[in-house]
Amino acid sequence: MSFPKAVAEAWHMVALSREVKRNQVRKVTFCNTPIALFRSERGLGALIDRCPHRNYPLSDGRVHDGGLECPYHGWRFNPDGACAAVPGCMAETSQDQRLRADALRLWEGHGAIFVTLSEDASITPELPPDFGNPELDHFWWQQGTWRGRAFDAIENVMDPFHTNHLHHGFIRRRDRRLPVNLIVNSHGDGIDMVIEQTQPDLGIMSRFLERDREHSVSRYYPPATVQARWEGETRLTLCVTAIFTPATDDSFTPFARFSTPKGLAPAWLKQAAIRLFLAPVVAQDRRALERQHEVMTHFGHPQFSSGPGDLLGNRLYRLWQGERIEPGSDATVEAML
Ligand code: FES
Ligand SMILES: [Fe+2]
Known part of the structure; x- marks a missing residue:
């Protein structure tokens, strides 16, 4: 990571809300980290753009059944990263921590989507004055x-x-x-x-x-x-x-x-x-x-x-x-x- 810690651990705006419509996936990169942003009926998800299975880019996938489906073997991930399905296998996967994709904390408001790589970042991004002023x-x-x-x-x-x-x-x-x-x-x-x-x-x-x-x-x-x-x-x-x-x-x-x-x-x-x-x-x-x-x-x-x-x-x-x-x-x- 070549950014100062304060930069790498901050909240960053990565997309406009209108750029990620329902059932769409968008690849964005911030702080040298590629992310697959997607929106389904279960909400907005921001996953590190690397399938935990064989490291295929998840942003090449499609939104399906409320999750992001990897194009390679079809593993499907919920917005929170849980693995909702491994196609062809009967096993219950959503509680299995090893199958999870890395999900980032995100915040959406005023038409903007922010994400952070840090667990310690403030609860929501700090916004400057008048950013959401309805007047x-x-x-x-x-x-x-x-x-x-x-x-x-x-x-x-x-x-x-x-x-x-x-x-x-x-x-x-x-x-x-x-x-x-x-x-x-x-x-x-x-x-x-x-x-x-x-x-x-x-x-x-x-x-x-x-x-x-x-x-x-x-x-x-x-x-x-x-x-x-x-x-x-x-x-x-x-x-x-x-x-x-x-x-x-x-x-x-x-x-x-x-x-x-x-x-x-x-x-x-x-x-x-x-x-x-x-x-x-x-x-x-x-x-x-x-x-x-x-x-x-x-x-x-x-x-x-x-x-x-x-x-x-x-x-x-x-x-x-x-x-x-x-x-x-x-x-x-x-x-x-
Ligand atoms: S690499 Fe993603 S499902 Fe296999
Ligand atoms: Fe200028």
């Missing part, structure tokens, strides 16, 4: 599994300085910058950066999607969640919760949940507008993370120098590794974004 409109956006490291994706979204260049014209501009105040707050088990500015960003996204802007804040909830909130003078404009599930050492699966106050515009219209404006931005980040990863892979390891704009220093990495950081606020930094 907001929410929608999920998922775009498959990306090449690169989950940690680099987290650093990418916590870093405002790349937006002027990589997302020139879309979010901010590289040729015209605005004065901002940056304030970093450490919370012990997380960190955030507040950006205060007197006018919206100069990219087309803000012009279309935002009316006013007082500040925005991005907060890292270790190990894999970042929530960015944009706030106008009086209220929340947009909240994006991004979850970067580590799939393998070289890939991750991002999930984004968009939450907006009800009433500004119909939910479908907001969803269409956000998708339209964000699609090129997401493609730019995806490409950047891939390119960065190619270079690190070529040289065999990352080797990062931090500059004057890297205000979080090594704190993100320490949190990723499960460390706590000293709570408190840094001095305000004036910058141009």
